[in-house]
Structures are given as structure tokens and as C-alpha cells.
Amino acid sequence: GAVVSQHPSRVICKSGTSVKIECRSLDFQATTMFWYRQFPKQSLMLMATSNEGSKATYEQGVEKDKFLINHASLTLSTLTVTSAHPEDSSFYICSAPTSGGASEQFFGPGTRLTVL
Amino acid sequence: AQSVTQLDSQVPVFEEAPVELRCNYSSSVSVYLFWYVQYPNQGLQLLLKYLSGSTLVKSINGFEAEFNKSQTSFHLRKPSVHISDTAEYFCAVSGASGTYKYIFGTGTRLKVLA
Numbered sequence: 001g002a003v004v005s006q007h008p009s010r011v012i013c014k015s016g017t018s019v020k021i022e023c024r025s026l027d028f029q030a031t032t033m034f035w036y037r038q039f040p041k042q043s044l045m046l047m048a049t050s051n052e053g054s055k056a057t058y059e060q061g062v063e064k065d066k067f068l069i070n071h072a073s074l075t076l077s078t079l080t081v082t083s084a085h086p087e088d089s090s091f092y093i094c095s096a097p098t099s100g101g102a103s104e105q106f107f108g109p110g111t112r113l114t115v116l
Numbered sequence: 117a118q119s120v121t122q123l124d125s126q127v128p129v130f131e132e133a134p135v136e137l138r139c140n141y142s143s144s145v146s147v148y149l150f151w152y153v154q155y156p157n158q159g160l161q162l163l164l165k166y167l168s169g170s171t172l173v174k175s176i177n178g179f180e181a182e183f184n185k186s187q188t189s190f191h192l193r194k195p196s197v198h199i200s201d202t203a204e205y206f207c208a209v210s211g212a213s214g215t216y217k218y219i220f221g222t223g224t225r226l227k228v229l230a
Contacts, residue, residue, distance in 0.1 A: 006159075032216060043206065043222045044160075093159055097216040104167075105216060107152075109159040 002028050002098045006108035013084055014116055021079045021111045023050075023094030029074035030096035034105065035067075038091040050077040050094075084115040118143040118209045122221035130229050131199055137192040137224045139181075139207030146212035149190040151181055154204045154223075163205070166190060167212075202228045 003026040013019050023033055031052045036044040048069050049057040056069035066088075068080040077096075081088050091112050095105040121140045129135045141147060148167050152160040164175040171183040181192045190207060207221040 044220045046217065104165060105218060107160040
């Protein structure tokens with residue numbers, strides 16, 4: 001099956017610093033990738049749709065200047081949390097659909113961000 | 117737009133007992149439906165999916181779900197659970213138009229007791 005990786009799996013940073021999270025599709029190309037945020041014991045909330053070659057589409061209430069998304073290639077999307085604060089601590093998960101119209105997404109293993 | 121409701125936030129069940137996790141959705145268009153399982157501090161793993169065809173879909177580890185269009189439901193069932201089935205289960209819906217955008221339910225924590 002299709003594999004999506006994320007790096008790092010866990011990151012701890014100080015308040016005010018920026019953190020970059022990478023999402024890679026390892027064995028397929030993804031023109032679209034999705035970024036989700038999951039608070040403890042809660043569901044996944046879609047943050048944004050990452051589009052290769054164009055600007056990301058953000059969901060309502062998500063600050064685009066806070067969460068910078070860059071879809072650099074057909075296999076890589078990055079999420080940068082700028083000037084991170086403790087309230088940004090969360091589990092961030094990316095996903096990518098394979099081509100073929102089956103509308104199935106493959107999820108990365110997630111990145112645990114802790115902001116001190 | 118679509119929405120998903122998982123009414124049960126937590127379901128405790130004894131080992132080898134049957135279980136049903138409920139999922140209801142709403143949508144003005146045709147949908148695809150999914151069940152994902154999440155173990156602690158891990159990403160999501162696809163358990164099973166309904167895209168079209170037979171309304172009863174099954175996974176390799178004994179779970180099954182039935183798409184019921186009239187009741188707008190996609191409940192997940194297993195006739196006999198194991199301790200290893202303890203996890204968080206998420207129901208998700210996407211429009212069948214190929215936008216790939218998923219809407220997740222709030223999740224149900226299945227806790228299997230010895």
C-alpha cells in the first residue's frame with residue numbers, strides 16, 4: 001500500500017521559535033496533501049489543503065500566517081508553525097490521496113509538537 | 117457539506133463479546149465512508165471503506181460495517197473482540213465527487229476488558 005512519512009515524529013521547542021514538519025509520500029506522487037491537528041482525546045480537525053504548485057487552502061479559523069504550508073514537490077509538503085506558543089502544542093497529522101479516483105487517503109504517523 | 121456523528125465517546129466491552137460502534141452522517145451528495153483505527157501516539161490506519169457496490173464491507177481482522185443509506189449510517193461491528201482491539205476508532209466521510217476532503221467524527225474509544 002501507499003506510504004506517507006512524517007518528520008520529525010516528536011519535537012519539543014521553546015515558545016517563540018518556529019518548527020517545520022515534513023510530510024512525504026514515499027511511493028506515489030501527491031499533488032494534494034492535507035494537514036490535520038488533533039488535540040488530546042479529540043478528533044482530527046482539517047487545517048489546510050496543500051496544493052503542489054499553488055497556494056494552500058486553509059480552513060476557516062486557521063491562521064495562514066501562523067501555519068505556513070509549502071508543497072515543494074509532488075512528494076513533499078511542509079508545515080511550519082511560526083512563533084510557536086504552548087497552545088500550539090498538539091499532534092499534527094498529514095495525509096495524501098493516491099491517484100485513481102478512489103478518494104482514499106493515506107495518513108502519516110503524526111508529529112507530536114510540544115511548545116514549552 | 118458533510119458531517120459525521122459518533123454518539124459514543126467510549127465503549128467498554130468484555131473480551132470475546134460483540135461490539136457495535138455507531139456512526140451517522142449527513143450529506144447532500146453521495147459519499148464515501150471510512151473507518152480508521154488509531155493506537156496511542158500513532159497515526160491513523162484504514163480499517164475499512166465503502167465506496168460503492170456491496171453495502172457490507174469487511175476488514176481482514178474481523179470487523180465489518182454496513183452502509184445504510186436510508187438511515188444515513190455506517191456502524192462498525194465485530195462479533196468477538198480481543199484485548200488488542202483496544203484503540204480509538206474514527207468514522208470519516210468524504211464527498212464522492214473526488215475532492216478527497218475528509219470530515220471526521222469525534223471518535224469512539226473502544227476498551228476491551230479481560
